[in-house]
Amino acid sequence: MCGIFGMLGGGSVGRTVEALRYLEYRGYDSAGIAASVNGKLRVYKSVGRIDRLQSVIPPDLDSDRTIGHTRWATHGAVSYDNAHPFVSSDNSFAVVHNGIIENYLALKKQLSLRGTVFTSQTDSETVAHVLQHHYKTDVLQAVIATANCLAGAYAIVISTTHDGNLYAIKDKSPLVVGLSDDGVYLCSDVRCVSRWASKVAVVPDKTVIAVSANGVEFYDYDGKRVTMQYFDAERSETETDTCGDFMLKEISEIPDRLRQVTSGYYADGGLGMPRELALQLRRIYMIGCGTAYNSGLHAASVARAFSDVDIIPVIASEYIYGHYPTDAGTLAILISQSGETADTIRAAEKVAAQGGITYAVTNTKSSSLCFKCRCVNYIYAGGEFAVASTKAYNCQLVTLLLILADIARLRGTLDSARHQRLLDSVKALPESAERALADSARIKRLALQIKDSSAVFYIGRVNDYSTACEGSLKLKEISYIHSEAYPAGELKHGTLALMERGVTVIAICTEPALKQKIAASVSEITARGARVITVAPFTIDGCDGIILPQCDASVGGVIAVIPLQLLAYYAAKALNRDVDKPRNLAKSVTVE
Numbered sequence: 001m002c003g004i005f006g007m008l009g010g011g012s013v014g015r016t017v018e019a020l021r022y023l024e025y026r027g028y029d030s031a032g033i034a035a036s037v038n039g040k041l042r043v044y045k046s047v048g049r050i051d052r053l054q055s056v057i058p059p060d061l062d063s064d065r066t067i068g069h070t071r072w073a074t075h076g077a078v079s080y081d082n083a084h085p086f087v088s089s090d091n092s093f094a095v096v097h098n099g100i101i102e103n104y105l106a107l108k109k110q111l112s113l114r115g116t117v118f119t120s121q122t123d124s125e126t127v128a129h130v131l132q133h134h135y136k137t138d139v140l141q142a143v144i145a146t147a148n149c150l151a152g153a154y155a156i157v158i159s160t161t162h163d164g165n166l167y168a169i170k171d172k173s174p175l176v177v178g179l180s181d182d183g184v185y186l187c188s189d190v191r192c193v194s195r196w197a198s199k200v201a202v203v204p205d206k207t208v209i210a211v212s213a214n215g216v217e218f219y220d221y222d223g224k225r226v227t228m229q230y231f232d233a234e235r236s237e238t239e240t241d242t243c244g245d246f247m248l249k250e251i252s253e254i255p256d257r258l259r260q261v262t263s264g265y266y267a268d269g270g271l272g273m274p275r276e277l278a279l280q281l282r283r284i285y286m287i288g289c290g291t292a293y294n295s296g297l298h299a300a301s302v303a304r305a306f307s308d309v310d311i312i313p314v315i316a317s318e319y320i321y322g323h324y325p326t327d328a329g330t331l332a333i334l335i336s337q338s339g340e341t342a343d344t345i346r347a348a349e350k351v352a353a354q355g356g357i358t359y360a361v362t363n364t365k366s367s368s369l370c371f372k373c374r375c376v377n378y379i380y381a382g383g384e385f386a387v388a389s390t391k392a393y394n395c396q397l398v399t400l401l402l403i404l405a406d407i408a409r410l411r412g413t414l415d416s417a418r419h420q421r422l423l424d425s426v427k428a429l430p431e432s433a434e435r436a437l438a439d440s441a442r443i444k445r446l447a448l449q450i451k452d453s454s455a456v457f458y459i460g461r462v463n464d465y466s467t468a469c470e471g472s473l474k475l476k477e478i479s480y481i482h483s484e485a486y487p488a489g490e491l492k493h494g495t496l497a498l499m500e501r502g503v504t505v506i507a508i509c510t511e512p513a514l515k516q517k518i519a520a521s522v523s524e525i526t527a528r529g530a531r532v533i534t535v536a537p538f539t540i541d542g543c544d545g546i547i548l549p550q551c552d553a554s555v556g557g558v559i560a561v562i563p564l565q566l567l568a569y570y571a572a573k574a575l576n577r578d579v580d581k582p583r584n585l586a587k588s589v590t591v592e
């Protein structure tokens with residue numbers, strides 16, 4: 001959702017391009033840099049990927065002050081003119097922006113009346129002109145005045161010809177500062193700067209930053225100096241760790257990651273919630289977006305079997321604007337791989353404002369969500385770069401099940417024998433995941449058969465319905481085949497009308513007790529000419545099947561989703577799609 005970067009230090013052009021490659025997962029519609037060279041701002045941009053940007057940057061371009069941007073278009077089409085950085089009319093300010101300036105039309109109108117000519121349709125360009133308007137003799141004062149004019153969510157890095165500094169302003173969009181021997185970094189992603197920085201600070205909302213050769217200063221919007229806490233940067237994996245598609249690499253890591261998620265949970269102190277708090281709960285909301293929401297949907301479905309508290313999955317953007325009772329007896333588990341999804345963060349803020357207990361489940365230490373929530377637990381999935389989330393889903397599921405089981409244990413609705421059985425089932429997961437992955441040749445063959453389907457429907461009952469939702473999301477995200485998920489019993493209440501030749505139905509059934517039910521659905525579908533592939537620990541006569549390893553029902557979804565992830569991957573590859581960077585999407589959606 002746009003990646004921004006800035007560096008003050010030698011070799012900043014190369015570093016910025018390298019950073020933009022890392023940040024490409026946040027948007028890949030266009031990219032650009034602005035380098036300060038001999039007191040002038042030199043801007044290079046291009047539509048498309050970083051490789052194209054690199055081809056337009058002179059190889060000998062050298063600067064010790066560069067800002068850069070990767071774009072996921074919100075305001076204005078994907079075009080050269082709408083690519084960042086934007087410069088003020090007098091070429092004295094260059095800005096890169098992640099977020100949305102909600103009052104940009106009003107600002108644009110005022111500036112236009114004063115004669116400013118705009119060259120793009122973006123909200124971001126406005127910021128460069130507002131800076132020019134406020135500049136008298138002191139850049140910091142102009143930046144603070146600009147910050148006070150902006151409404152919305154934004155992290156903005158600013159370069160200027162008026163002095164040798166970099167500046168930034170931040171409200172509601174992520175921004176971190178990294179310090180290293182080579183220089184100072186400003187960036188929207190903590191993992192990105194952690195590859196070079198030894199110390200990192202996660203910048204709070206409504207902060208202005210000035211980076212000079214003498215160091216970094218932080219200010220509030222009244223211009224008062226504020227102190228910032230730095231912590232040791234944690235090195236993370238880099239994109240060079242793979243030579244193929246990230247998605248396939250990430251799926252193949254699932255067994256190992258499942259080994260780490262449970263040990264990580266206990267090493268961090270387990271649930272991390274006092275018994276009194278668990279006892280006062282009346283309801284639990286599982287809040288997230290996309291794949292993260294689906295993991296909450298699934299964990300809620302499983303945990304209802306042992307919980308006496310209402311567990312309600314809610315899509316984050318629905319929670320923000322809907323009416324969901326929230327009070328001191330409400331626990332909101334906010335699930336986010338990146339920890340930066342704007343909808344999830346806004347939901348966390350609303351829960352906290354209404355007196356509920358916020359609990360983050362995330363893959364990213366020091367992400368914005370961690371700072372918004374009272375309790376935090378990590379999923380130990382390791383860096384995930386493919387836009388379509390895979391291993392994070394499996395690890396989210398396990399973490400959520402451990403959390404919900406621990407709460408039920410504290411409340412006395414899950415006895416120690418059942419709790420132990422669940423833990424034993426979790427321990428067996430890595431091996432089952434390995435067996436599921438071993439079937440990939442067959443899954444690939446089936447993917448070749450479904451790639452030309454006019455539509456694909458995923459069906460399942462209870463826990464398998466949420467697995468169907470995740471399978472369907474994977475397929476549509478990366479193959480662009482139309483797909484939908486339905487509770488299997490609902491098929492006959494409408495969707496059966498769509499069954500015909502050319503349609504494929506993926507029928508998921510992890511519960512052998514429901515075999516007859518799924519067999520009935522299969523007959524209804526095949527009788528109408530559509531094709532069925534079952535995903536179950538058994539086969540059904542007359543249709544293709546992917547055989548799942550036997551698992552306890554409480555954890556079956558962690559494994560059942562693996563063939564669906566592979567099916568989506570191979571179908572997308574067969575259609576020649578860019579599986580890691582599907583059209584129109586971004587991995588981290590930091591605007592509402």
Ligand code: G6P
Nearest residue numbers: 290291292336337338341389586
């Ligand atoms: C985007 C991504 C999805 C992801 C969702 C939530 O839409 O494309 O793959 O599931 O955001 O992301 P989060 O980082 O909050 O888990």
